[in-house]
Amino acid sequence: GLDRAERTVDGIETYHVQGNVYMLIGAGANVAVQTGGDGVLVVDTGSAATRTQVLAAIRRLSSGPIRWIVNTSADRDHTGGNETVSQAGMTVNGNPAAIISHENVLARMTAENRPITELPLNTFFESGRDFYFNGEAVYLYHVPAAHTDGDIVVYFRGSDVLVSGDVFTTTAYPVIRLDEGGGVDGFVAGLDQMLDVAVPKYLQDGGTYVIPGHGRVSDEADLLEYRDMVVILRDRIADLVDQGMTLAQIQATKPTVDYDLRYDNKAWPAAKFVEAVYRDLKQRGQKP
Numbered sequence: 001g002l003d004r005a006e007r008t009v010d011g012i013e014t015y016h017v018q019g020n021v022y023m024l025i026g027a028g029a030n031v032a033v034q035t036g037g038d039g040v041l042v043v044d045t046g047s048a049a050t051r052t053q054v055l056a057a058i059r060r061l062s063s064g065p066i067r068w069i070v071n072t073s074a075d076r077d078h079t080g081g082n083e084t085v086s087q088a089g090m091t092v093n094g095n096p097a098a099i100i101s102h103e104n105v106l107a108r109m110t111a112e113n114r115p116i117t118e119l120p121l122n123t124f125f126e127s128g129r130d131f132y133f134n135g136e137a138v139y140l141y142h143v144p145a146a147h148t149d150g151d152i153v154v155y156f157r158g159s160d161v162l163v164s165g166d167v168f169t170t171t172a173y174p175v176i177r178l179d180e181g182g183g184v185d186g187f188v189a190g191l192d193q194m195l196d197v198a199v200p201k202y203l204q205d206g207g208t209y210v211i212p213g214h215g216r217v218s219d220e221a222d223l224l225e226y227r228d229m230v231v232i233l234r235d236r237i238a239d240l241v242d243q244g245m246t247l248a249q250i251q252a253t254k255p256t257v258d259y260d261l262r263y264d265n266k267a268w269p270a271a272k273f274v275e276a277v278y279r280d281l282k283q284r285g286q287k288p
């Protein structure tokens with residue numbers, strides 16, 4: 001294939017994951033693009049700052065009509081290009097490309113007074129939705145209370161690619177937005193759900209590939225490692241809560257120290273993750 005420099009234009013790197021699915025890197029959150037005879041489906045649209053570059057990268061992959069956009073959450077680094085990408089596309093009946101999300105995402109974006117052209121007006125409230133596009137089944141799974149209460153994981157069945165949104169990243173501890181309905185147990189449940197879908201090839205390498213919300217393309221082994229990390233740290237913090245420790249006392253024990261080298265991230269430091277887990281456990285008043 002092309003080397004990284006050849007794949008990168010205007011700061012956006014294009015990477016072929018497998019099957020019909022590509023990943024765009026450099027737009028804030030990762031963007032997934034599925035191409036084929038029916039047109040283009042885009043999962044997340046990156047940040048507003050990179051919206052024109054994202055659209056140009058999509059156009060380099062396919063000149064077909066952009067039909068669908070899926071938002072995995074309401075986060076602005078995942079939805080900032082919604083208007084630009086939607087207006088550049090067209091549904092079969094001539095409207096701008098339809099933006100799909102869980103209804104909680106629409107409610108949150110509406111509360112933020114975002115323009116109607118950015119909003120996912122095609123929502124669902126059930127545990128999932130599926131449709132057929134570009135020769136394969138596309139599944140949308142709602143993860144009820146992980147990063148937020150409106151997270152969606154997308155699975156392209158023929159290509160065998162999962163798009164996780166911020167329910168899984170390779171660059172940070174779980175970002176648990178308690179004020180938006182997130183929770184640590186929901187993260188574990190969401191990761192377990194993805195593990196149920198993902199099938200590894202022989203010796204764990206390859207098989208189902210995962211496009212994380214942020215970071216590099218991963219496989220089932222990476223998902224498993226991340227899920228185990230979340231479970232270990234949740235249980236560790238729960239034990240300290242049970243011992244009656246305050247948040248400051250728990251922070252002082254550095255409960256995440258063995259993972260900090262890998263996941264401590266300036267934008268979402270270990271201390272913030274520990275605080276979110278602590279508050280979540282205290283809110284519920286019980287061990288997980």
